Structures are given as C-alpha cells and as structure tokens.
Amino acid sequence: MNEASVPVLKAEHLGISFGGLKAVSDFNMEIRPGELVGLIGPNGAGKTTVFNLLTGVYKPTEGEIYLYGKLINGMRTHETVAAGIARTFQNIRLFSQMSVIDNVKAAFTKDIKYGFGAAIFRTPGYWRTEKELDDRAMELLGIFGLEDKADAPASSLPYGQQRKLEIARALATNMKLLLLDEPAAGMNPTETSELLSCINTIREKFGIAILLIEHDMSLVMNVCQRIQVINFGQTIAAGLPGEIAADPEVIRAYLGS
C-alpha cells in the first residue's frame, strides 16, 4: 500500500453516550492526505464532541479511530498530538500570561530532547536547541504576520490575531491533521477573508489535511473539498459543497421543515 492511498484519518462507527444521551453515533469519516473537509451542523449537533473524541478528550464508547492506519482509540490528549493530530478551540484557549513566541515554543515541548542537566547548567546543546526553536517559532509567526508581536503577552493581541496564534501553536506540534473548531467565529468579513488565505497558505506550505468546523457558510463552501453534515449526533449528508447546499435534508436541519 503506498503512502498516498492510506487515509490520514479514518473514523469507523464512532459513537459516545453520556448516560442515556447518545451525543454522537455511527460517525464515519475518511480524510485523505492534503484534503480539506468541512464538518457542519446546527448548534448542539455534536461537532465539537467529534473533535473531542478524535483528540482523546473523551473516550469513544464505540467505534475506532485510525490515524495513518494506526489505531489511536483511548489515547490521552497529548498522545494523540504526538501521533499527529492538533486542534484549535471554539473559545480561544491561549497561554494568556505567556508571550506570543512562548505560546508557540510551548507546543515544541514534546520534541525537545535536552533534559534537566542541560536546562540547569545551560549546556551548548541547550543554547543550540533554544536558538533553533526561536527561529522555527519566528518562522511560524511570520506566516501569520505576528513576528513583531513575538514578545507581547498573548492576551494583549486583538481577537483575530489570537485566533491566528492558536493556529500557529497547533502547527508547531508538527501534526499531519489539523482540526479547526470555528476559526472564523466572531470575525468580521475582512478578518475572515484573511483567515481564508491563511488556511490556503498553510495547506500549500505544510501539505497537511484539515478538518474544519464552521458556521460561516461562505467560508465552508469556498475552501472545503468535501462536507459532512451532522445533526443530533447522526450524519445526515456527506458530499461535495454543491451537493450539500442543495440537499433537502440539510436545508431542513438548518431551517426547519
């Protein structure tokens, strides 16, 4: 089997119940390398729950998740990151008291090799690593136009830049699959179109697959290659953007019958 044919992510019959409530059931999804897939649905449909299942925040009560063919069910969150899934959050979660560059550098932690001794005695290895990390972090910040804010506290950034910093931090984990949870929420049209070009840039530059949750339909229809719609935890439609826009089931879910 060659690399290109193995799906980045494959979810099979994924489901979770909280007590008697089936939040998500029989969720199937396949994302191929470099693909950008949209996940949409009305509020409370279970979109973020799917993200939480994929990133190990919740343990699925049924079904399997494969990342490049490797079963990642039941992994803890930081282990799913090591396996190659990174995410952003619907309500921004930055390390607000830390500087912008340290937010990105914190996401390098799992890849840093030096240990206690090197950190405390400041060996040449420590300096070399830190310098390398600085350069890599600045490069990532550069993609989002945040270089000149590198030393500012993360909480001092305007809303749109905080969203971008969150994406930069997710990219720093060196992942294969990026999960974006409503990246355009609360953004004005200018910021949204900026975000759009950002998403395109990182797809070209890093060649990663992206799964996107979004309510901004123009954004979804513009960037997504495929869209999956869920409502009450069930997949009600999946296909190309044009098909989804015309699907009567989807229209009913959004507008009511």
Added chain:
Amino acid sequence: MTNRNEKKAGGYLLNTLLSAAVIVLAAMAPQLGASVKGVTILWQLCYFIILACSLNLVMGFLGQLSLGHCGFMGVGAYAAALISLAFQRAGIYTEKSGAAFMLVLLICILAAGLLAALVGLLVGIPALRMKGDYLAIITLGFGLIIVNIINNLPFCGMGGLSQGSAAPALYANGLGFVAKQLVSYLWIPVVLTIVCVAAMFMFVRSKYGRAIMAIRDNEIAAAASGIDVSHYKVLTFAVGAFFAGIAGAIFAMCSSTLSTASFNFTSSSILNSTFIVVMVVIGGMGSLTGSSAAAVLLYLLNYTIKNGKWVHALPLFMRQAFAYPMLVYSIVMVVVIIFRPHGIFGTYEFSLYNSVSELFSGKRGKKVPVKEAAENE
C-alpha cells in the same frame, strides 16, 4: 531574531561577579566581626528564601495551591540530621571541619533534597489528580501526615532530636553548628541559596518552565499542544520538594534541636506552610525575585515586631495588636491584595544586567526600548 540570546552573556558575567562578591563577603564574616545574632538571621533568611522560591514553582508557575510545603522541608531537615549522625557514629568525621566533614555535608544536603523530592513524588502522584480546593486540602493533609510519620519513626527520636529528649546523645554532635561555627560557616547557606535560586531560575526559563506555565494558563490547551500535563505537574511538585528539602538541610545546620513542630501547617513562629504561601502571594506568583524579596521583608517585619525597641514606644492599643503578629501580617496581606492583586512583583523578574544597562544608557540619554525592558532575562 538571531540576537535574542546575545545580551545574556553579559548578564551571566554580572550575576556571577555579584554572587562571587556576596560569597566572599559571607566567607569573611568572622574577620568582619559579624555577631552570632546577626548571622543567625542570615541563616534563617537563606532557608526562607529557598522555601518561598520553591513553593512559587508549584503555586506561581504551575498554578497549583500546595499547603503542605513545610512537610517536605521537615523530610529534608531530618534526613540531613540523621545521615550526618550516622556518618559521625561511623567515625567518618569527629569534628565539624576538614575535607571529610565537607564531603559528608555535601552528601547530607543532596540526600535531603533527593529524599524530599522522592516524598514529593509519592505525594504528588495521587494528589495532583485533584484540582483547586481539593488539591489544597489534600496537600494540607499530606503535610500533616508527613509530620506525623516523622513523629512516630523510632529512629527520628520520637518527636524531637533534641539534646534533652529521650535519646540525649542522638543529636549532640550531629549536623547542628554551635554559635561560633554559624559565623565561620555562613558561606554555606549563602552558596546554597544562590545555587538553588539560580537553578530554579534556569528551570523556569527552559522547556520545563514553558510547559508548566502553559499548564497554569490553560490545562486543556496545554494537553492539546502535546504537553503531558500530569507528568509535568508531578515533576514540578518533586522539584519544589527537592529545594524545600535543601532548605530543611540548612535549617538542620543552624538549629541545635529538631522538632516536627517546626514543620507544621500553622505555628506560633513564621516557619509554617501557611506563612510560606503568604510570602509567595505577597511577593508575586510567578516571580522568584518577588518570593525572595517577600521572604526577606516578612522575615524582617516579624523580627522587628518581636524584638524591636520601637514597639514599646507605640500607643497601648497598637502594642497590644503587635503582641499578635499574625494580625499585622493579615493586614499586610489585605493591603497587598487590594493595591497589588498580583503581588508586589507580579511576574516581573529583576535583572541586574538590564538595570545596569538601563542606568548607563540613561546617562548617555538613550532610552532602552520598552520591549527589551519588558523581556528582561
């Protein structure tokens, strides 16, 4: 972006020079005619500084409230005292000087730290599954448990390693220095304090510091950035306990007797877990400079309230209030919380190099950019 680390070399040089000067000064204490009383204050300041800084690692940088920190200090103090005693009985050293004794001392200090770290690890693994108030209660409980265990271990002298206790010979010639030695050995706690605070500083300015501050700021996001939250929590807890253990070793050196009453949650002296928390909060959570400064300030405040002649000159009602120093500290605490909610220093760290370069560039009429001043390494 390539010169982010450039100015640090100058900073290291300055700090090393200053540290060397302080150590030389401390080593010359006998020649300078330092009094035993004054030197005792310095010894105590040393362990308070280490203690406050080490608790700040857990409270300020990791963001977890721990109310049992003095328990780890107790472990360190007893470990240092008992191990030195064992060496002495084995005849490795007979008097408290010479190379053999120094080696024993070094072993005792390291053992105190490592043993406290081990206990910290054992406490941290179950305790750090809790959060917030629950963690505070559980660490409070563990602090009491540690003290009670020490109290009931037969080889710990059953409640006190004092010369007047059931085993009088036990502590007669252990690690405790007599008055004259306190003066001549002042350099030991000074060196230890500088080394410990510097090591903690390096710790928080490395991947470890970034990881634990990320956990403090947002645990869920930290996990989603690939940081193993429970690993770094327990690790930091153990590191904090390690340095508390070294503070305990200093305590053992400058105390003629050891009693577990010294390591309790509350006590009539200022050496108790609650008061160390107060030091950290007043100094600023997330600032080692703040913890050191608050430790010194509060210690001296306590000292002057208890021993100062000026207290007698106060009006009667104030003198009566000052008979209960805890009242005064609570007022200090309330004032700080109202006017400086993030503590005196917040997360600011003093940097000798930056201050000096600011001073010089100020003379030349050149302003240091705000960005650099805020960054201060």
